[in-house]
Amino acid sequence: MIKTDVVIVGAGPTGLFCAHQLGIIGLKCEIVDNLDKIGGQCIELYPDKPIYDIPAVPECTGEELTNNLIKQIKPFNFKFHLNDRVQELREENESWIVKTTNGKEFNTPNVVIAGGVGSFEPRKFPTKSAEKFDGKTVLYSIKDKSIFKDKSVAIFGGGDSALDWAIELSSTSKVSLIHRRDEFRGAPASVQKIKELSEKNKISLFTKYSIKDVKGNGSLEEVEIKSEEGESKTIKADYVLGFFGLIMQLGPIAEWGLNLDKKTIPVNTENFETNKKGIFAIGDICTYPGKLKLILSGFHEGALAARGCFKHARPNEKYRFEFTTASNTIKDRLGVK
């Protein structure tokens, strides 16, 4: 059990800046994110897209913004728990027990939900029949590529993940690549390579097809694909892989007893606390009259939520407002003279 002042759910820009504000006022925090990297939507959806509305930063990419925020909280040495997701919140003796999917447990008076639109999950096949093979022979990510050796693998998708794996596995497996249109969105070099492999019959390429059904008695045997005109084909497959990118799902947050408005959490605008004491929501996931889904709003919300956390984490102390330009205490925390 890790004891801390605040658990932040979500390592996007809002969560990161809230961590900074907690560090400035002398609180400790632990940050949990479902992705394998820090940055949230900025890094997952638009690392290369320029952002033009960060105050005093005329232009920066999602990746640059993330790197600067990481640099800004470096002095505080906060711990990140990536590839993990907060699953359960339970109240116990005026504090919160927070459990993650990987079995970590935190004991904290405050939880700040900075979860964006939820956690990123792979998009799955629309076919119901794929569900019973999910995680066994119908996969959306690859952990151990050796399982595909000498097997038939049907790969669906047109982006880099689909192309890269089709190329990689074509040397040791019988690969079919299926995509709904003629054009691929992957890197031009990969697209070229796929065409070459297809001409040499190293992979079977099916364009303008999508999945119709997966079949097998017990284990997966074949996958049926269909064209828009209704024509279908059957391909032998021991494994079916789908690479359709990620989707954001609210996930377990919906089960924590918080008031919800569609996919957002109503908060007060004084400290961004939810209907539960000690649970705060900031950034895209929170809502209040006039809410703007901008990164800069998330920064403001995080600063106020941090002060809200102080009350629960240090009930016997009075919070003193200080400027970073003038306070020696803050300079000590930042490790600057």
Next chain:
Amino acid sequence: MAKIKYIEHNGKEHVVEVQNGLTVMEGAVQNDIPGIDADCGGSMSCATCHVYVKEDWYDKLPKKEMGEDDMIDQAFEPNSSSRLSCQIMVSDDLDGLSVYMPEKQV
């Protein structure tokens, strides 16, 4: 201003007037029409505002810009009549447009 008909997967129809300059996605969200999620808020990053547009209207709409088809690849059951409603800008020319929603936005 254009009158737009949003047709849910179960056949339920919603007809609303949408101001010029808004997108078809915004027309749905602002009028609380179910079936269009628009998780990313219209930045063409999520494919959860996916709609089908029948042929007669499909050809009249402004053409898809770069990147829209890449996102549609990731939508639920896309086909050749698929569009992202956040990329369709409303103008007087769109008066009478019907858009059909997929079974779900995933």
